[in-house]
Every structure is written in structure tokens, then in C-alpha cells.
Amino acid sequence: MNVLEVRDIKKSFGSKKVLEGVSFSVPENCVFGFIGRNGAGKTTTMRAVLGLLKTDGGEIDVCGERVSYGCTPKSGCIGFLPDVPEFYGYMNAREYLTLCGDITGIDRSTLKSRCSELLELVGLDKEKHRIKGYSRGMKQRLGIAQALINRPKLLICDEPTSALDPVGRKEILDILSTAKEQTSVVFSTHILSDVERICTQVAFLEGGRTAFSGSIEEIHAMKSDTALELTLARPEDTGRVTATFPGCTVSEGKLIFPKASDSDQAELMAFLGAQAIPVMRLERHEADLEDLFMEVIGK
Amino acid sequence: MKGFTAFFSKEVRELIRTKRLMILAAVFIVVGIMNPAIAKLTPKIIEMEAETFDSMGMTVGEVKVTAMDCWTQFIKNIPMALIVLLIMMSGAYTSEYAKGTLIPLLTKGLSRSAVVLSKFFVMLTVWSAGLWLCFGITYFYSGYYWDNSAVKELPFAAFGWWLFGVLMISCIVFFSSFAGSAGQVMLGTGAAYFAMTMIGMYKKAAEYLPSRLCDCASLYKGELEPSDYFKAAVITAAVSLVLVAAALPLTNRRQL
Amino acid sequence: MDAEIREYLPLIIPLIIVQFSLLGYTIVHILRHDTYKRGSRALWLIITLVGMNFWGPLLYFILGKEEE
Numbered sequence: 001m002n003v004l005e006v007r008d009i010k011k012s013f014g015s016k017k018v019l020e021g022v023s024f025s026v027p028e029n030c031v032f033g034f035i036g037r038n039g040a041g042k043t044t045t046m047r048a049v050l051g052l053l054k055t056d057g058g059e060i061d062v063c064g065e066r067v068s069y070g071c072t073p074k075s076g077c078i079g080f081l082p083d084v085p086e087f088y089g090y091m092n093a094r095e096y097l098t099l100c101g102d103i104t105g106i107d108r109s110t111l112k113s114r115c116s117e118l119l120e121l122v123g124l125d126k127e128k129h130r131i132k133g134y135s136r137g138m139k140q141r142l143g144i145a146q147a148l149i150n151r152p153k154l155l156i157c158d159e160p161t162s163a164l165d166p167v168g169r170k171e172i173l174d175i176l177s178t179a180k181e182q183t184s185v186v187f188s189t190h191i192l193s194d195v196e197r198i199c200t201q202v203a204f205l206e207g208g209r210t211a212f213s214g215s216i217e218e219i220h221a222m223k224s225d226t227a228l229e230l231t232l233a234r235p236e237d238t239g240r241v242t243a244t245f246p247g248c249t250v251s252e253g254k255l256i257f258p259k260a261s262d263s264d265q266a267e268l269m270a271f272l273g274a275q276a277i278p279v280m281r282l283e284r285h286e287a288d289l290e291d292l293f294m295e296v297i298g299k
Numbered sequence: 300m301k302g303f304t305a306f307f308s309k310e311v312r313e314l315i316r317t318k319r320l321m322i323l324a325a326v327f328i329v330v331g332i333m334n335p336a337i338a339k340l341t342p343k344i345i346e347m348e349a350e351t352f353d354s355m356g357m358t359v360g361e362v363k364v365t366a367m368d369c370w371t372q373f374i375k376n377i378p379m380a381l382i383v384l385l386i387m388m389s390g391a392y393t394s395e396y397a398k399g400t401l402i403p404l405l406t407k408g409l410s411r412s413a414v415v416l417s418k419f420f421v422m423l424t425v426w427s428a429g430l431w432l433c434f435g436i437t438y439f440y441s442g443y444y445w446d447n448s449a450v451k452e453l454p455f456a457a458f459g460w461w462l463f464g465v466l467m468i469s470c471i472v473f474f475s476s477f478a479g480s481a482g483q484v485m486l487g488t489g490a491a492y493f494a495m496t497m498i499g500m501y502k503k504a505a506e507y508l509p510s511r512l513c514d515c516a517s518l519y520k521g522e523l524e525p526s527d528y529f530k531a532a533v534i535t536a537a538v539s540l541v542l543v544a545a546a547l548p549l550t551n552r553r554q555l
Numbered sequence: 556m557d558a559e560i561r562e563y564l565p566l567i568i569p570l571i572i573v574q575f576s577l578l579g580y581t582i583v584h585i586l587r588h589d590t591y592k593r594g595s596r597a598l599w600l601i602i603t604l605v606g607m608n609f610w611g612p613l614l615y616f617i618l619g620k621e622e623e
Contacts, residue, residue, distance in 0.1 A: 050406050052555055080406040086399045088309070089622070090316035102305035103409045146403050318584075322616050325577045329570065329609050336566045386617060394622075440566065 001064070002027050003077075003154045003184045009048055009058030011041075018044050020208035021058070026154070026201065031180050033195035034188040035293065036205030042188035043083060045205070046158050050080055063153055079147030079183070083158040085139050089132035093124045093142050096131060097149060104150040118145040122175055137168035144175055148183070155179060157187040161194050173198050192289045204293060212292070219292055227285040228257040228265060233278035244271055302409040307417040314421065319387055327429035330380045331436030334372040335444060338364055366445035367519060370453065373437050374460070374515045380433060381426070381464050385488060388422050389471060390481030396555060397480070411550045415472060419543055422468045430461050451521045459512035459528060462535050466509050467492070469539035476549035509535040574609055581612035584620070591619045 004026040011019040018041045026032045036042045047053040049060055054069040061067070063077040087096055094115055101111040119125040122141040131142065140160060147155055157176070161169040169191075176185050177198045189195060195202060196216075203213040212219075231254050232238060241255060242248060245268065248257045257264065265284070272279055314320040342362045392415075395401050401414060434457045441447050467488060474487035498504050505511060511531035517523040585599050594602075599619045603611035 052402070052405070054554075078406060080403065082399060082402050084399075085403065087403070088313065088400060090313065095312075099305060099309050100404065100407055102308075103302050103404055104407050105301045143403070150407065318616060318620070321580075322577075322613060325573055325609060326613065328573050332566060332570045332573070336570065339563065339566065383613065383617075443565065 002061075003063060004049065004186065005059075005061040006045070006049065007059045007061075009045065009060060010056045011044055011048065011053070012056060017208055019048075019055075022205065022208070022210050023058075024203040024210050024213040026184050026186055028153070028184055029180060030184055030200045031176060031198050032184065032186040033199035033202040034186055034205065035190065035192070035195060035202055035289075036188070037190060040205045041208055042205060043158055046080075046156055046186075046188060049156060050078060077153040079150070079152035079155045081140070081143040081147045081155070081157040081160055083160075083162070085143035085146075087131045087139065087142065087146075090130060092130050093119060093127055093145070096142065097146060100146045100149045106150065114149065118148055121145065121148075121178065123171070137164050137171070140164065140168070140172055141175065144172070144179070148179060152183055155183045155185045157185065159188055159190075161189060161191060169194065192293060196289055202289075219289065220286075226260060228260045228268065229281075229283040229285060230255040230257070230268070230279065231281040233280045237277045240275065240277065241271075302413040303417050306404070306409060306413055307420065310417055310421040314425070320425070323384060323387065323425060323429055324432075326380050326383050327433040328436065330376045331433040332440070334376055334437045335369045335440035337372050338369040339444060341368060364445070366441045366447050366449045369437065369441040369445065370450050370456075370519055371516065373434075374456070374513070377430070377433065377460055378513075380429065381460075381467065384422075384426060384429065384464075385467055385471060386485065388425075388468070389484045389488070391418050391422070391471070392475035393478060393480050393484060396553070399555070402555065405555070411553075412547050415476070415543075415546055415550050419468065419472050422471070423465065426464045426468060427461065430457065430464065450519045452518045452525060455525045455528075456515035456518045459515060459518070459532070462532055463509055463512045466535050466539045466542075469542040472546045473542040473549075476546040476553060506530055507534055509538065574607065577609060577612045578603065578607050581615055585615065588621060590621055592621055594619050 002025040006025065007023050008021045009019055009023075010017075010021060022041070022045050024032075024034075034042055034045070044053065048055045049062065049067060051067050051069055059066065065077075091099070097115045097118060098111060101114065106114065116125065119127075122145045124138065124141060124145065127138070131139070134142065140163075144155075144157070144160070147157070155176075160172050160176070164172065173194060176187065179185055180198075199216060201213075201215050202219065204211040230241070230248075232241070235253060238250060238255065242250065245257065248255050250256075257268065260268075269282075341364055345362050395414075401409075405411065405414075434454075438447060438453065441450075447453065470488040470491050471484055474484045478484045478487060495508055495510050499508050499510050506527070507530050509531060511528060512535060514523070518525070518528070581603050582600065585596060585603065589596075591599060599615050602619075603615055605611060606614065
């Protein structure tokens, strides 16, 4: 069963159409990357899923329950981490988590151990200070802890890594992939390397529509063509190679062979060996998310 | 209900930790002591000013201070304490909406009505405790120096002010459901008070208006009976209830 | 004169206690914080001392104290 089903949602602010038919679905126990440029409508979609925003059309089901504006699904199966989480500065992390637990109705004895568990997961268990003095990264981690407090089936994170330094980003990504064991994670981002690191499913949002939605394997299958990049030890050999392989192009002293299959590669290496052309470097490029992303947004 | 109690205790903790409760307590205590103090000092001040009065050709006889003077001070100063409370609380809702601190809690199933009502009840509790603390202190000193029985209907007069304060707090709740900032909330509440004063110019309306409840002097002197305040009290309570009730659907429709 | 002052003592003593503890607390609060919502440390110290009967501390806590 899918934890989240989004079907054809639409939203416009005034005359500006932000969402013009976004659809995707998130299965259980996966990390779902929701990719789009700044202003593509990622946050809008997420707010609609949470019932914080009135949509103009379409349907959203969370754990089989229809979402409507103004009320978040009562069963408490969503955890949410806003892009810039704001907490009460006069509380410390444990007090804040206790407040969250009280609201969801966890009884006090289980809540205590749950808080300790989560604080350890996000690495705030030694932190006794009030939230007022927290850094962005610490707030982000506390944000994940509060979102997970009631063991939601779906964790939604809005750009959890965008504002963080490389160390903070790695920490958040590690926490998210740990969380995958308990819940499905949906996170929006425009940082593609983050997606490649932890996601199993992705959806691209462009021009208010889902331009592509599927698993990482499907992406690799779609873009199976690889490119070869050859650097020769002696530049004067370049002519001999281009004469035999007319498909290749030369740029900045490198020879690039686009859409090279495995046999093309073997052929090239056999030629280089037979001609005794010394090679500095031969590199094989797998098509990556970035290529696909660029293709999707039409650049 | 669990959302309401959890959020209510959060509100109380907020009042304590942001020092607001302490400040308000100090204000109500200081006002409570100032009322008899000013009354007690009045003859001294007049004595000192006597020379200036003399030069102006006015003669000042000996001034006799009574409990009436003390309670006149009470109704003069309690509005100040109420205004301080209203200013302190004016941003209670809007700052949370603006900062987005409610988002994580709302997505956990906390209802917006629980937020609106628990903040309302916190303000109500603080106002009730503050007013009666102030009343108690003034009553104690007034009884110590003078005779409280010379002034009529003391608790009822204070109750009138309390009810008026409840209406003002309800105004904050109402305006907060759509206003964008604390300033706008204060502006709305001020405008509501101004409108009330304007209507009060029309003499026939006066006995129905909430501002009638602030006219404690007539009550003290025995010119008016508590029953003369009945209509105004019922209307004030009803309007407060309507304002808070209207704030609930308005807040539910608010884009956060 | 002595008897007269004694008559005022029940009013003056609690008033002084409340006002001075508020004043002391406010000054400590100002000195222990480096940033304010608006204004500077010197400004708030002056305001607090000028309006020491309680308006000064009140203004500081409403307008000057940093939000938490």
C-alpha cells in the first residue's frame, strides 16, 4: 500500500499558477526525493499534503485517509519538518519534545524513553541549553526528532539540507536514512547529490507538473547511454584517433565519445592497443541525475 | 482536550520564562499599593502647593482623606494595569503565526481552536488573578487607614472592571484571528474602545454599553445600584462570547 | 514627624521592596544580555533608572527585551 498518494493537485495564487497537476505516490519504507528548482512548487505541494494549504483541485491520500484543508490527518501518521523550523526559544530540546508528545497523546512513561531515544538519534542528548542558542543544524536535527515523536508512517522534510554546511548535511542525510527503517521519508531538495546519496524513489517537479516520477533504477535504465572521455599522452596522436572514430569530438585536449556502448569501448581500446598509442586517462561517464534533470527541465 | 491542556501548560511556562508573569504581578502589586499611597499623600501635596494656591488668590481648607479617595484612585489606576496587560498580550497570537512556531504542533494534530482557547484562558486567568490581587491589596490598606464601609458595592464595582477587561481580552482574541501583527491587534482593540466611547455620547445607549461597567464612582456613592448595571453586564458578557466564538472559524480559515 | 513617618511605613516598605527588586532584576537582565530588540545597553540602563518606579523596567521588558 502507498503511504502517500497525490493525484493531479492544482493551486494558483492570484493569476500565478504554481501547481498545474502534480501527481506521485510514495510506497512504504522508502526515501523519496522531491526535486525541483527554487520556486518550482515543492513547498506548496508539501503544505497541501499537510492540510496547511487549500488546493484548487486534485486529491491527496495519506495512509488511505483523504486530506482536506485545515485539518491534518487525525491518525497522526505524518511527521513534518518545515524548511526553517522555528521552536520556542525558552525551552530546551527535551521539554519541546515532551510538549509534542503531550499533544499527540503519548502517555508520560513511554514519552520519557521515546524522547531519550530520539535525542540520541539526532545527537542532541548531551545538549542541556535552551533552543534559543541553537545553530541552524541543531534546529534542523531537533526538527527531525519532533517530527518522528509519534512514530509517523510518513516523514515530510522541506529542504532539510539546503541551508547547512557539508558536515551538517551529511549528519541530516545519515539520520534520514536511519529513519527509513521506521517510516517513509519524503524530502524536497534541489541538491542532486543528496538525492543520489539516499533516495530510492524520485519525482521531478517542473513548471507546476511532475515531469518524471519513478525509482532510481528506472532512471538509470532510461538513460543507459554512457560517454567515454579519453586523454592522450601525446597530443599529436589525436588526428589518428579522430580519423578512425568520426563520432568523437575534441574539446580542451580531450576526446569525447558520446553514447558509447560496451562494444564501442572494447573497439576503442583494441585500436589504441594495436596502434600503440599511449593513453594518459580513459574515463567512463555514467549518465547521472543531473543529466536527466537538465533534460527534464529542457536545458 | 489533551491538546488544550498541553498547550495551556506551554503558555503558562512561556509567561513565566519570558518574565511576563513577573512583570505583570509587579504592576498589579505596585498599583494596589499606589492607590492608598496616593490617597494618603494627597493632603501633603496640597499643603505643599498651598502657597501657589494662595498667590492665585485661592484658599485651601483642610483636606480630609477617606476610603472614597482611595477607591477613586483604584478606578483611576486599574485601566493602566489593564492596558499594560493588553499590550503585553497583544502579540500572543500574531507572533506565533508570523514565526511559524505553531506549524510543527498543528501537523501533530493540535487543533487551532485549542490554541485560540488556551491562550484566551491564560489571559483570562492572569487578568482575574491580577485584578483581585490589586483589589485585595487596596482593600487591606483602605481598611487599615480608613473605613471601607463608607464606600458602597466594592466587590461589585471591581467585578464590573473585571468583566470590562474580559471584553478587551476577547477583542484581542478576535482581532488576532485575522490581523497580521501585534500593532494591528492593538489598533483594532483601541478602535473598538473608541467606537464604544462614541456610541456612549448618545445618552440613551449609555446604560447598555460595556463602558457603563467602568463607571464605578456612581456605584461607590450609591447613586446607582448593581441592578442598574445588569443590562450592560449581560451585553458585555454576550459580546465577549461572540467575539471568542467568531475567532474560532476565522482562525481555522487563516492561511498559516 | 516621627509618628507621621511611622504611619506611612506600611505603605512605603512593601512599595520599596517590590520596586527595588524589579529595578535590580531589570538591571541584571540588561547587563547579562548583549543584544536587545531595539536600543542599546546604555539607553536601557538610563530609561530603567529614570523610570525606576516601574515604568522604566516595564518599558524595557515590553520594548527592549530580546524575544526568546
